[in-house]
Amino acid sequence: MAILRYTASADNTITNAYEANLVTRGTGSNMGYADSLEIFSIYGQESGSTGQSQELSRVLIQFPVSAISADRTANTIPASGSVSFYLKMFNAEHPFTLPQDFNLIVAPISQSWNEGTGLDMDEYQDLGFSNWLSASSTTGWTNIGGDYLSQDNYNVRFPEGYEDLEVDVSEVVENWIKGLAGGEYNNYGFGIRLTASQEAYYSSSLGTDSGSIIQNTAGATESYYTKKFFARSSEFFFKRPVIEARWDSRTMDDRENFFFSSSRATATDNLNTLQLYNYGRRGLNNIPAVGTNNILVSFYSSSFGEPTGSKILLQAGGSTVSTGDVNATGSYVSTGIYSCEISLTAASTPLQEIHDVWHSGGVEYFTGSFFPELMPTYDSAPTFDRITSCKNLKKVYSTQDTARFRFFVRDRNWSPTLYTVATANNPTDIVESASFSIHRVTDNLAAIPYGTGSDFSTYLSYDKEGSFFDLDMSLLEADYMYEIRLSYYNDSIGDWQEQPQTFKFRVE
Structure with missing residues (x-):
């Protein structure tokens, strides 16, 4: 499983609107319990002695980085x-205008703040918690509107206005994790606001902030009203703000998909991966002596x-240092799994079966076998038409489950022989680049x-039994079919x- 989500642990909208x-500014208002977060800039709704007024709102949001750190310690x-962290926030539709x-x-x-239990910026004030002027009941912001680090800032564009927010914040999250151990900086969350040039213009005769109004001589003389995101208290499970961890968890084992080297292929394409899975009575374990x-x-x-x-002579590349070596050096992948x-190169009469012997210090730990093939060639561009079935799909899963889904793939025009019909485990096509998605059936969400980008988080693994992936069911909302x-x-x-082909199951 190469995706984990960490829902926000605190969020709030603060404002000087x-x-x-249209007389009193809501600088003491708090929206810690609101189900949406709001960012806007209003210019000119009211005027004052120094010109048109400025009204702003910003979002504060924090995530449980200690949980991320604990999962790393547990090798989860x-x-x-080797992992990327994405901040994901989801657009909340509303009946008001939407900037573009x-x-x-x-x-x-850059400093701690309290979420509060306020519900809106107008009628409900939750004094004593974070707002436009204060971070908590005992501490004010150094700068009105919140205090933020100048480094590690991200700029996210919204061309149409209704887009979700998704940005790679790996550097900040890694620094927060270091901060738990006394390094880098502490996790006080993110502040989200319009750029300085899009927050409303204001110029004080003193050249500084004035009361609750921010000095912004390069600001906008137009309004950006209003962008909303779902908050952590939203009833909509998949719309709550999260930090999503993504990584490449694929295991690629070419034991059923091994090809002899070809002068037509690149050095990378000529490499085949083999794995050793050291299963004991209680699952995967490292070989004690290794x-x-x-x-x-x-x-x-x-x-x-x-x-x-005698041992077969190997070609240089991959786990083999020099051409003519008789040993490849396998490496540790994860608990109980080793890889090479x-x-x-095929002889004039290619070997039909080859054995791989894994050993260390004179002790042989495992002997496997595989049946190599010659690299295929085509006289026309191939068009693949496959049929896929899921070998172990259940009707219902619990949110506490982690399930492994295995897939059997064959060509649509497969013509089995008498031997393959009589074989208990028929060969499966190996699809090296395969990806999965999960959709909620009721609304296609x-x-x-x-x-399918650079993080490979939903790529399928494969081995001699076919393609597979693991799914942590806690990522899915209960009482729905997927x-x-x-x-x-x-x-x-x-x-x-x-x-x-699609495969349906229910989570309860």
């Missing part, structure tokens, strides 16, 4: 550099299903969208193709 009477998420072509600044807050260290892998031809003869990458969709990358056309 006028209340409905990878180390720094504006930018929001996402900046780390631990997280490297392990050697040798290869032999086969005679009556057993290794025979090799390329083998993408609970987990395809992640649908798995699959998309395979077609090199022939250079694009993803969504498959017609």
Whole structure:
């Protein structure tokens, strides 16, 4: 599972806008319990002795970074550099005007603040908690409107205005994690506001902030009203603001998809990955004498299903240092899993079966086998038409479950022989680039969208049994039916193709 979500632990909207009477500013108002967050800038609704008035609102939002750190300690998420963290906030539709072509600044807050229990900026004041002037009942902001770090700021554009917010905030989250141990800076969350050039203009004769109004001589002389996001208290499960951790958790095992090297292929394409899975009585465990260290892998031809003869000479590349070496150096992947990458050249009479022997310090720990093939070639651009089935789909899952979904893939025009019909485990096509998405059936909402970008968070793993992925059901809202969709990358056309087969299950 390569996605985890951490819902906001506190959020609030703070403002210096006028209340409905257009006389009193709501600087003491607090919206910590509101179900939406609001960002706007109003210019000229009221005028004063120094010109047209300025009315602003900003958002404060904080996330449970200690939970992220605990998951890293438990190896639930990878180390720094192997995982990305995205801030995701979701547009809340409303009946008011919506600005277009504006930018929001996402900046780390530099001091602690209290969320409060207020509901709106006009009628309900929750004095003593965070607002436009104060961070808490005992501490004011150094600067009105909140205090923010100048470094690690993000600028997010909204061309149409109704877009969701999604931005990679990995650097800040990693610094927050370090802050838990006394390094970098503390987690006080993010402040979200319009850019200085889009917040309303105000010029004081003193050249400084005036009361609750921010000095902004480069500001806008037009209004941006109003952008809303769902808050953490929203009833809509998938609309609550989150930090989403994404990483590449794929395991790629070419034991059923091993090809001899070809002069037509690149060095990378000629590499094949093999895995060793050290399962014990209680699941995956590291080999005691190997631990997280490297392990050697040798290869032999086969005679009556057993290794025979001398070790096969290997080609340089991947886990092999030099051409002619007889051992590849396998590496530690994760608990109980070791991996190596090799390329083998076919003889004039290619070997039909090859054995891989994993060993260290004179002890052989595992002997496997695979049946290599020659690299395929085509006299026309291939068009792949496949049928996919899920081998272990259940009707109902609990939100406490982590499920593994396995898929059997074959060509639509597959013509089995008498042997394959009689075989208990028929061969499956290996699709090396496959991605999944999860949709809620009732409204087609993408609970987990395809992640086909650079983070590979929804790519499927594969081994000799076919393609698979793991899913943490706590990511899904209970009491709904969901649908798995699959998309395979077609090199022939250079694009993803969504498959017609879908797989439904319910979460309770």
